[in-house]
Amino acid sequence: MKNDEIKKLALNLVEADFEKEVVNILKKAGFWDDESAWREYGDNPINYSIIGNQQSSPDNALVEKLVNSVDAVLMRECLRRGIKPDDKKAPQSIAEAQKEFFGIYNGKLSSIDDRQRTELAKNILLVATGNKTNPSFSIIDKGEGQTPKRMPETLLSLTKDNKIKIPFVQGKFGMGGSGALRFCSSEHKLQLLISKRDPKIRDDQDETKDNWGVTVVRRENPKEGMRSSHYTYLAPDGKILAFIENKLKLLPGEYPKILEEPLESGTFIKLYEYEIGTGLRSLIEFDLYYRLALLMPDVALPIRMCERRSYEAHTHDKTLAGLSVRLDExxxxxxxxxxxxxxxxxxxxxxxxxxxxxxxxxxxxxxxxxxxxxxxxxxxxxxxxxxxxxxxxxxxxxxxxxxxxxxxxxxxxxxxxxxxxxxxxxxxxxxxxxxxxxxxxxxxxxxxxxxxxxxxxxxxRRKETIENKLQDSKLFADVLENVIKKSPTLSNLFLKGVRIKNPFAMEGVTKQKEYKGKEFPTYFNPVKNYSKSDPKLCHVNYKFRIQYETDAENNYFNRDKEPGELILELSGEAIKDYSLNLWNGLATLTVSIPKSAKIGDILCFETKVNDISRIEPFTSQFCIQVAEEQKINGGTGGRKEPPSKKEGKDRQRESYLDIPNVIDIHKEDWQKDDYKEFGFNEFSALRVRSTGEGNGYDFFINIDNSYLKAEMKEDFKTDPAILEARYRYGMVLLGISILDFEENKHKDKKNEKTEENSLSVYDKISMLTDAVAPTLLPMIASLGSSEFEG
Incomplete structure (x- = not known):
């Protein structure tokens, strides 16, 4: 093909938004059905398993593409300065590169203002076109770009170590962002790539240094003798199609213009009919913007998001700077x-x-x-x-x-x-x-x-939620105690002589005033002094805490600009195994006892707190004495075992569970701010929350449950108050039983894992009690239960 024909092919592919269009364009050019014009992606005929075993969701796969664009811009800046990216003279971290190349401090985009971020975002764009269900996404960057000759070794490579020795880039996994392919157009998984090397960093030995390269990636069905599909890209005679053109109109203009502004060099990638998912199809500045901000909380460079589908909106362009900046704004x-x-x-x-x-x-x-x-x-x-x-x-x-x-x-x-x-x-x-x-x-x-x-x-929050809503806890406890006495099983859950915990042990909690700390503190003093003669006693199997009073602002140690620093030393040697939290004038230092320490040892530590404002650091010392191992009670929630029947000094007499606080919720409460999160409706029954103190729980009972109301209306023989009481106490006992079951299930597990889609015990209680609600009262009635009637 001649230069102008390849250029026209490239621009036709850029303008296309649908798989059918791309297939027709390539068929018309004589490439689609010509197997010799296609080359294996990564030069690997079994590439499907590698490409398909990456990100499991389309949003994460899209992030990989954007991260590669960030890397490309950082690489451009390094190469423009005549520094080899893997040289010791190059930045040794992304944060260093941000500061050296763009004046961004401590790796935080919040260190530059909104105007600077918007200007910087012109380097990387994400443009949505096509339909609203499965939009086509174009990722465009003004980064280093690639020549047609280099594209197979970079943009189209798999398992290459191109970036592994470069310390200031993120994409070191050698996949070329190929994880997004599985989410492209439904049948052929089509993706367009166009790239041109930045003329300021071109290699004169590369004969394609002035050329644009263009190719399309597609998924092909398994060939005879092959088990799986494979990905190929357009490369007639094994080479990327190349053409010469100074600039290409690949950048969007003002809405609704899609291809208006010229791109001199860089990379243009189009993901056709991308299956972004139902929750992210809306106007790009809403759900997708929110999601990408979460997936890139501190993205190294800002990204301009451009909506060019037929959406009516106040604005169609927005700068993505990550979750941290968004929260700050x-x-x-x-x-x-x-x-x-x-x-x-x-x-x-x-x-x-x-x-x-x-x-x-x-x-x-x-x-x-x-x-x-x-x-x-x-x-x-x-x-x-x-x-x-x-x-x-x-x-x-x-x-x-x-x-x-x-x-x-x-x-x-x-x-x-x-x-x-x-x-x-x-x-x-x-x-x-x-x-x-x-x-x-x-x-x-x-x-x-x-x-x-x-x-x-x-x-x-708890007080706001349950205040003025509590049932008479004494009456509830009396009724429940009667039931418990008749059941040995239930007796094992509670202390004899049912104990009621004060639901407002937090009495006196008031709305907090905003704490105003100082940028540079004037003091940093231990709350309590622990000398060698009077050390803090610390059990060898526990970490210990030391607290300090200060007037420093809460982010003193972790802010973007001029943060403070704490150094912990033991006998002159720096200790790294500690955690530090500063909150409203109280700094808490949590330290692990050194593995070499022995029972009875007295260890003396020194802390130094410093910042750029100080000539000398705040210095203080404390000593601890290592004590014998302290026995740890079993159970994930720290509850005690049921009372032992054996006599002896170790017999435990504490309740396994406290009597819960019961709060009635009516229909008028369902949508109130304090209860909206529970999702109450006519079919819901019970919601539970931990008090956060000891073994206490708050039980929220939906008194306007439609099954309860129907039973009260249809059962003429039973007092409605008794039916309501049966329903209330029955639900509470079900909730208690589920809590106890979950506690015992996890008791012997050393590591309690938290799955991304796991349900909490409170979710399980909600689901199970909702499911039982239609049958609870008929079941009690048919079994002749009368225990709830007092």
Whole structure:
């Protein structure tokens, strides 16, 4: 083909939005049915298993494409400066590259203003065209670009080590972003690639240095003798089609113009009829923008998202700068006042350092930022896995009233490559089930459960939810005690002489005022002094905590610009195995006892806190004495065993469960802010939340359940009050039974894993009681039960 013919072919493919159009264009050019014009993707005839075993969702696969574009722009800047990317003179991290090339500090786009981000986003664009169900997405970048000769070794390669030795890029997995292919057009999985090398970094030895290269990737059915499909790309005679043109109109103009502005060099990739999924098909600046921000919480460079489908909107273009920037911009409307500056800290697990940030949303505000995600794990700004929000509902965490509001981001960029491999699956979109992962969960549980700000907010939310709604707990306890006495099984769940816990043990909790700390603290003092003569007693099998009073702002140690630093030393040697949290003037240092320590040893530590404002650091010392191992009670929630029948000093007399607080919910309550999260309707029955303290629970009973109302209307022989009581107490006993079952099921499990789609015990109670609601009262009546009548 002549130069102009290849150029016309390329532009026709750019303009196409549907698979049928692309097939017709390639048939007309004589390529579609010519097997000799197609080359194996990655030069591997069994490439389907490699390409198909990457990201499991279309959104994560799309992120890989965008990350590759970010890498391409960073590579361009490095090469333009005459530095080889794998040279020691090159930036040694993405954060260094951001600072050196674009003036972005500490790897945070929040360190530059919105105008700068918008200008910078012109380097990378995501454009939606075609239909609203399965749009075509174009990823366009002004990065290094590739020559036709280099494309098979870069954009179309598999398992190559092109970037493995380059420290300042993210895409080091040698897959060329091929995971997106499986989500392209339904039958042939079509993708278009056009690229041209940046003229400022071209290789004069490459005869295609001035050329644009164009190719199409497709999936082919299994050939005779082959077990699986395979991917190929257009390459007549084994070479990428090439043509010369100074500029191509590949960039969008103002809405609705799709191809208006010229691209001088870089890469254009089009994913035809991409199966993005039902929840992400809307206007690009809404659901997809929200999702990509979550999947790239601290993306290295901003991305311009352009909607060019036939949607009516206030604006059709938006700059994606990641979740962190988005939360910072929208904090006053969406975050609880005391968390508008996130609670940040460091934690250390198996010698690996993690930075974390804790955000807490106002009621109902989290859903536009994250759905079921509770904890986000990222590397270099890209999300690699999640823990679901049910993680917060576990008894060992105790934040069930905040589970729909908490979002924690954990930056794993500092951990070693080997530990990254232990934590994440090779697909880079989910966590692996390893000991390292469970150790991180354990540390995180401890941080959350002991976070004073979260505890106060949990108690406040609970009080707002149940205040003025509690039933007469004494009457309830008396009735329940009568039932328990007649059942040995139920007796094992409760203490003799049923105990009622004060539902407002958190009395006095008031709405928090915003804490105003100082950018650079004027003091950092231990709350209590532990000297060598009066050391802190610490059991060898537990971590220990030391607390400090300070006037530093909450993000002092983790902010983008000029953060403070804490150094912990033991006998002059730096200790890395510690976690640090600073909240409203109280810094908590959690330290692991060194493995070499022996029972009776006295260890003296020193802390130094420093920042650029200080000539000398804040210095303090504390000593601990290593005590013998303390026995740990079994059970995931820390509950005691039922009373033993044997006599002796170790006999436990505490209740296995506290009597729950019962709150009646009526139809007028269903949509109130305090109860909306429970999802009550005419068919729902019981919802349960942990009080977050000890073994206490709050039970929310739907008194306007349609099955209860129908039974009260149709059963003329039984007093409606008795029917309501049977329903209420029956549901409570069912809920208690499920809690006990789940507790015993997990008791002997060393590592309680949290699956991404797992149901919490509270979800199970909701489902099972909803299912039982139609039959509960008829069953009690038919079995002749009268115990609930007092």
């Amino acid at each position: 929208d904090k006053s409307e969406n975050l609880e006042i005391e968390f508008q500056t996130p609670s940040t800290g460091e934690m250390t697990v198996e010698g690996q350092k993690f930075d974390y940030s804790i955000y807490v949303f106002k009621k109902g505000k989290k859903e536009n930022y994250a759905k079921g995600e509770g904890v986000v794990f990222s590397i270099n700004g890209q999300t690699h896995g999640f823990l679901p929000k049910v993680f917060f509902e576990r008894d060992a965490v105790g934040m069930s009233y905040l589970s729909d509001s908490i979002l924690i981001t954990i930056d794993c960029s500092k951990i070693s490559r080997r530990k990254q491999e232990e934590l994440f699956m090779p697909s880079r979109d989910r966590l692996a089930e390893t000991t390292f992962r469970f150790s991180i969960e354990k540390e995180l549980k401890d941080i959350i459960k002991n976070h004073s700000g979260l505890r106060d907010l949990q108690n406040r």
